Each structure stands twice: as structure tokens, then as C-alpha cells.
Amino acid sequence: MKSKVMGFVFGAAACAAAATAASAGTLDDVKQKGFIQCGVSQGLTGFSNPDDQNNWTGMDVDFCRAMAAAIFDDATKVKYTPLSAKERFTALQSGEIDVLSRNTTWTMSRDTSSGLKFAGVMYYDGQGFIINKKKFPDVNSALQLSGAAVCTQTGTTTELNVADYFKSNNMEYKVVAFEKNEEALAAYEDGRCDVYTTDQSGLYSQRLRFSAPDDHVILPEIISKEPLGPVVRQGDDAWFNVAKWTYFALVNAEELGVDSKNVEEMKASKNPEIQRLLGVPNADDSAAGFGTGIGLDEAWAANIIKATGNYGEIFERNVGMSTPLKIARGKNALWKDGGLQYAPPIR
Ligand SMILES: N[C@@H](CCC(=O)N[C@@H](CS)C(=O)NCC(=O)O)C(=O)O
Numbered sequence: 001m002k003s004k005v006m007g008f009v010f011g012a013a014a015c016a017a018a019a020t021a022a023s024a025g026t027l028d029d030v031k032q033k034g035f036i037q038c039g040v041s042q043g044l045t046g047f048s049n050p051d052d053q054n055n056w057t058g059m060d061v062d063f064c065r066a067m068a069a070a071i072f073d074d075a076t077k078v079k080y081t082p083l084s085a086k087e088r089f090t091a092l093q094s095g096e097i098d099v100l101s102r103n104t105t106w107t108m109s110r111d112t113s114s115g116l117k118f119a120g121v122m123y124y125d126g127q128g129f130i131i132n133k134k135k136f137p138d139v140n141s142a143l144q145l146s147g148a149a150v151c152t153q154t155g156t157t158t159e160l161n162v163a164d165y166f167k168s169n170n171m172e173y174k175v176v177a178f179e180k181n182e183e184a185l186a187a188y189e190d191g192r193c194d195v196y197t198t199d200q201s202g203l204y205s206q207r208l209r210f211s212a213p214d215d216h217v218i219l220p221e222i223i224s225k226e227p228l229g230p231v232v233r234q235g236d237d238a239w240f241n242v243a244k245w246t247y248f249a250l251v252n253a254e255e256l257g258v259d260s261k262n263v264e265e266m267k268a269s270k271n272p273e274i275q276r277l278l279g280v281p282n283a284d285d286s287a288a289g290f291g292t293g294i295g296l297d298e299a300w301a302a303n304i305i306k307a308t309g310n311y312g313e314i315f316e317r318n319v320g321m322s323t324p325l326k327i328a329r330g331k332n333a334l335w336k337d338g339g340l341q342y343a344p345p346i347r
Helices: 012-023 026-033 059-072 088-093 157-168 181-189 200-207 237-256 272-278 300-308 311-318
Strands: 036-040 078-082 116-118 123-125 127-132 148-153 173-178 195-199 216-218 226-228 231-233
Touching: 026 059, 026 237, 036 059, 036 088, 059 078, 059 237, 059 300, 059 311, 088 116, 088 231, 123 200, 127 157, 127 200, 148 157, 148 181, 157 173, 157 195, 173 181, 181 195, 195 200, 200 216, 231 237, 237 272, 237 300, 237 311, 272 300
Parallel strands: 036 078, 148 173, 148 195
Antiparallel strands: 116 231, 123 226, 127 195, 127 216
């Protein structure tokens, strides 16, 4: 395991250089060691959450499982590293993890000077606020929060957005920030702050943990863009391609109607797009070679879909309307259904 300290001591530019040094050949390293080391949260239902037996589930977990299926035809070949918001980038930059899949917002500085690369957007989100309506029955808008004490987590875009929002609306506020999420939530529930703020998906997820979830309402304002996605280090195109095309395969599979239940029979499809996705040679053999192009088996995408299902299946299983989170597809619908989920073609 490489030193965690590296990322703390280097400046932003040095981080990029260190990241490159730590990262070349991740695909080969992963194949050799036989598993992916996946950085996740310390517990966020629907995204990355362990059960009593330390079995992890969630959308972000499924992304790492999908990468493992693409590489090993075995979605269980993943080890998880729970990370706080503050720890996550250092863990990736130093080589402690191979991929970070932890409700992480794609921003310019993370994508450039931090030496990282975002592989896609697994969940289009935005930041919101939650308040206890029993305590504040008259508050129904974030614009009424002037003077509030706001609980949040350090090392997040959340605390930066709060500052922007209150400043641009000429409102006073006091941030009460914690490194550990559970501390921030406890402070909110104990009334040490008036309002808790994070990504809206996080609000839906964390409300379930409160002793009386129905006492808390999510205010209507969305104050930021939070495109959440998996991240790898800069300087390792082969690994970046595997992460990026794992995400694209999930989205393309949903668009083409290929899912975990029909993937085997779809291999007999005469649709050339489906043949290319599933690595089935067609009449002019144009399906051959896409797996080779990213250093994987021709069945890489078929193996993903078999293991995790397509993007829509992952969404519904973890955060959809039949789960306790009850989140509608909204912006995360496919582009052809009016949403933002879109993938370039396999061609
Ligand atoms: N998307 C934001 C916020 C991510 C974040 O860390 N959110 C908190 C609150 S939902 C969280 O995931 N906590 C869980 C943990 O620390 O394990 C970012 O990338 O900075």
C-alpha cells in the first residue's frame, strides 16, 4: 500500500505528477492481483452501504462490480475501502484504491489540478436542504434560512455551494462542518444546527436514518449541479477507458433493451448494435474487436449486463420507486426519454 501522506504534502500540480506515477498500468495490475480496490463512502444507503456481514450494495458499488464483471467475468472480484469525503482523493492519488465510486461530484479542479479523471455521470444530482418541520413549521423555502446554523461535511462541494448560495442571496449563516457524516447527522438531529445540507440523493438516503423521518422535509430549492460519477487517476488511458466504457455499456444496454434477464437470448439478435454490444460477430464480422480495443474479452459488456443489469436496472434496484429512497428517474432517465443519460455508440 502506498503512502496516504503523499496527497496532503504535495501542491496541486505535484499531485498530478504523483498521480501519474502511481497509476500507469492499473488494468494490468488489477488483472494480476485479481480484484479491483474500490473506494466507497462510509455508508450511504442506495449508493454504497455495507450490511452486517460487510456486503456492500448501492449504485456506486454496482459500478465497481460492473468493472469487475467486464475484466474478470466475476462481479465479486472487488474489495471496498470506505472513505470520508476528505480522504477520498488522496486514496486515489496515492494508489491505495484503483477507482473511486463514492457519490463524487465532477468539478473542474478535481478533473484538472487534482490529477483525476471522471469516467461518466452515474447520477445527475443537485444540492438541497432538509429541516425539521416540527421545529420550523413556517419554513418552506431555503430563502428563509438567513441566520441559520447549517450542518455539513468537510471536503465536499456541499460546503462551498452553501457559501455561494448564502452570499449571492445576501443571507447570514453559520456553517457547522464535520469530517464524519454520522457526526453531521447527529448534530442536526440533536438540534446543534437548524438545517442539514448535501446532495439531494443524500438527503433522501439519510432521512431514512432519522428517528422520525417524516418530521423532516426537503426544501424545494436545488442550489447547485452535482454530477456524481466514478473517478480514476490521470495518466492511465487504458484504465480510464475501461471505467468510461463500463458506464457507457450500462447506458447503451438500457437503450437497446438488453437486460440481465434477456442478455443470453439477445446474443441471437439480428440487430447489429446489439451484436456489437454483446461481442457477437455479425455477417460482415464488424462486431469483432471492441473488447480487444480496451484490453478485455469480447464478451466484456455481456458479462457486465449479466452481473449487474443495465443502467436502468441498477437505478431501480438501488434508489428507484420500489426502494425506500423512492427516487424517480427524472434527469437520470435516458436521453430518448427526456433525461440526460446518454452514451456514445459502440462502433
Ligand atoms: N457530492 C459531493 C458530496 C459528497 C459527500 O461526501 N457527501 C456526504 C453527505 S451525503 C457523504 O457522502 N457522506 C458519506 C460518508 O462520508 O461516508 C462531493 O463530491 O463533494
